[in-house]
Amino acid sequence: MDECVFCRMVAGEIPVVKVYEDGAVLAFLDIGPVSDGHTVVIPKAHCTNAHECEPETLAKVGPCLGRIAGAVARAMNADGYNILCNNGRAAGQVVEHLHFHIIPRKAGDGVFRQWPAYKYEEGRISEIAEKIRKTLM
Template sequence: MSDQCVFCEIVAGKVPHAKVFEDDMTYAFMDINPASDGHLLVVPKRHSKDLLEIPADDLTAVTLTAQRIAKTAIKELGADGVNLLNCCGADAWQTVFHFHLHVVPRYVDKAKDRLVLPWQPGVSGYADTITALADQLSPALD
């Protein structure tokens, strides 16, 4: 637990929040700035700054909890789909530096869904650039 982390404070029950779920390793609560109806966050109980720092067992637990909640959002809230979103680093829009997954229920009814894409899917990139980046990453993963 980090002394100055609002999500650690939420897990400890020191900050008001709307709890959704808790197990031994994870904690889920409603996002106070929701992109859609039912938007919530799943965090590991143990503090990890971001995706690069979180231990594999905590990442697995958070992901499985997010999947469980996503299924429930579709069934109970009538969501038409779900986005899982993680932001890693300030330049990737991370604002709270405790690893978290956003579970964002998606709806055809835009009165329930305010999330819009920051890029345009279906617009092709440059094949040479894509190949060069794959060639750079692949050997580093072996």
């Protein structure tokens, strides 16, 4: 994936400020952070979205993600943190390589003030659940 900026980071062609690296995972500080310590965690193997990744790839990222999130939170003396993964342009994904943002948070920091939740109309929740169950493979 010559055109993928994250693959180029993995290859060492683009410098990053690494916080963690092993054979399958790379974590580095985001150059456009939401808060101090904002870290990006990527699988070294290229895949675009979570549902397109090999299960083995996701299995290698998962344990690292928790470990790195805990380290970021402790290092930044955070009150909490968000782990975000945008899949597809409509969801805000800018780099088409699976990645997870770890965003350290402080109480009252004003970041992500309100989740845009709503209530399902009567019966709609069951319809949607059935549609999802039918498409599981």
